[in-house]
Amino acid sequence: MKAALRSASLLFLLLAATYSAEAQIGGNNSYEFLNLTNPARTAALGSSNFLAIKDNDIALTLANPSLITTEVNNHLAFSFTDSYTDISYGFAMFGKDFGKVGSFVGSMQFANYGKFTYADVSGITAGEFNAGEYAFNIGWGRKLDSVFSIGANFKTIYSSLETYSSFGLAVDVAGSYQNKSGFTMSLAARNIGRQLTVYTSGNPEPLPFEMQFGMSKRLKHLPFRYSVVLSHLEKWDLTYTDPNDNRVDPLTGEQLDGSSNGGFLDRVMRHVILGGEFLPAKFLSLRFGYNYQRRQELKLTTRPATVGFSWGIGLKISKFNFSYARATYHLAGSPNYITLTANLSDFHKRD
Numbered sequence: 001m002k003a004a005l006r007s008a009s010l011l012f013l014l015l016a017a018t019y020s021a022e023a024q025i026g027g028n029n030s031y032e033f034l035n036l037t038n039p040a041r042t043a044a045l046g047s048s049n050f051l052a053i054k055d056n057d058i059a060l061t062l063a064n065p066s067l068i069t070t071e072v073n074n075h076l077a078f079s080f081t082d083s084y085t086d087i088s089y090g091f092a093m094f095g096k097d098f099g100k101v102g103s104f105v106g107s108m109q110f111a112n113y114g115k116f117t118y119a120d121v122s123g124i125t126a127g128e129f130n131a132g133e134y135a136f137n138i139g140w141g142r143k144l145d146s147v148f149s150i151g152a153n154f155k156t157i158y159s160s161l162e163t164y165s166s167f168g169l170a171v172d173v174a175g176s177y178q179n180k181s182g183f184t185m186s187l188a189a190r191n192i193g194r195q196l197t198v199y200t201s202g203n204p205e206p207l208p209f210e211m212q213f214g215m216s217k218r219l220k221h222l223p224f225r226y227s228v229v230l231s232h233l234e235k236w237d238l239t240y241t242d243p244n245d246n247r248v249d250p251l252t253g254e255q256l257d258g259s260s261n262g263g264f265l266d267r268v269m270r271h272v273i274l275g276g277e278f279l280p281a282k283f284l285s286l287r288f289g290y291n292y293q294r295r296q297e298l299k300l301t302t303r304p305a306t307v308g309f310s311w312g313i314g315l316k317i318s319k320f321n322f323s324y325a326r327a328t329y330h331l332a333g334s335p336n337y338i339t340l341t342a343n344l345s346d347f348h349k350r351d
Contacts, residue, residue, distance in 0.1 A: 030166060030205040031157050033111035033133045034191055036089055037327060038062060039079040040337035044312025044325035045275025046289020047229045052186035052214030054178050057321075058095050059339055061105050061139055064186055064214075065151030066174035068105050068141025073097035079339040084332070086114035093137075102142035109135040116162070133159040150175045155193070164199040170207055185215040210234060218279075227275035231293070238270040238293060270296065277314075285314035287325070298329050305331055312337070319346045 037043045039059040042051050049063040058075040061067045072095035080090040093107035113131040120126075134157070141151030153172040159165060170193030176186040191207045198204050211233040218225040232238060275289035288311045295308025305328070312325030325337040 028206065029208040030195060030199075031133065031135075031159060031168060031170075031191070032208050033089060034109070034135060034155075034157070034170070035208050035210065036081070036111065037335075037337070038081065038089070038091060038109075039077070040312055040323035040325040040339040041287065041314065043081075043327045043335075043337040044287035044289060044310055044323070045227050045229075045277070046273045046291040046294075046308075046310050046327070047214075047227075047275065048231070050186075050188060050190075050212045050214055050229055050231070051216070051227060051275075052176065052184050052229070053216045053225070053227060054176060054184045057341065058093060058105060059323075059341055061095075061141070061151070062091060062093065062107060062109075062137075062153075063172065063190060063212075064174050064176070064188055065105075065139045065141050065153045065172055066149050066176035066186055066188070068095065068103050068139050068151045069143055069149060070097045070103055072103060072105065074344040075341060076344055077339065077341040079337070081335055081337050083335045088112050088114075102140050105137075105139040105141075107137045107139065109137065113161075129162045131161045133157070147177055147179055148175065149178075155191075157193075159199075161199070165197070166195055166199050167197045168195040168207065169193045181217070181220070183215070183217045186213070188212050223279040225277040225279065227277070227289075229273040229275070230271050231273060232271060237267060239267060266296070269293075283316040287312040287314065289327075291327075294329065300331065303331065307331070319343070 035048055037048045039062070041057065041059065042049055045051060051060050051064065053060060054067055056071040058072040059077045059079060061072065075095045077093045078090070080088065082088055089111040091107050091109045093105055095103060095105045097103040111133045115128045115130055117128055118126040135155050137153050137155045139151060139153040141149060143149045151174050155170040157168040157170060170191045172188060172190045173192070174186055174188035176184060178184040188211070190210050190212065192209060193207050195204050210231065212229060212231055213233060214227065214229040216225055216227040270293040273289065273291050275287065278286040289309070291308050295304065299307040307328050307330060310325060310327035312323060315322045319342055321341045323339040326334040328334045
């Protein structure tokens, strides 16, 4: 077991080391749809897509393949997000166990950006065009022993934006630990890969690589589970300078530099995502989350409101698990997240 663990750790470190710690997190990468908030449970807990909760929820394996175990055999999941304007995205997945070989999850992600109108610089229109992106994933995972598990997602990615298209490959690698008390922690390196064909010749773009760490624990004497996620571990400073910030110092009248840097604590908190689940009954889960980075980047200084906060609900109805969430990104509105999961084995007739 120790040899297997050392091998898995070495593979993880080698893959992670292929990327620079200076990687950027927005605007410079292709296939950003891979990091859209999915599924509803992660949206409710404030995260974009990654959680370290090991309770046989197959939807969480989309970003954390080390959660792929024998327990997700014959599990099925569908997720849909009604985002802003006519943009929508989601995924479908199915899990199957193959014994000693390991457990597998096949999934298909999509992002539909809707229809656009062709127009030249003078405003003359000439029809419409569509834009969309897709990823077809094969996830593998297995337990090393009673507490450690590892996993990987292999992704084929296709992007079509008007007449421009691109094809790429990527992999996620992850490891998890869960003790007898239910404390779980996971570490993942996601979207390690490259474009095979580019949108425009001679202009390759990097993938949205990210390293994430998460932990969770259901309390022993209280029906509550907390979740903590540390995002973008590959880059320490997530602050930025806004060139459109025209604020001035009310005392001196001098224009401020537009920097989002609020000091050491601000930089630390931009990596931290907090979430909680209140579990008053086996069929009900009430969820909430707080994403500090999202709040700092997207709030209006004159009216921050609930930007960065999220909430959701989980219901078990008959043989189905239904999750719904809303996450506030802006005063303009909040996307709706819906995820449905089921264990097909529950539908088999018992002798």
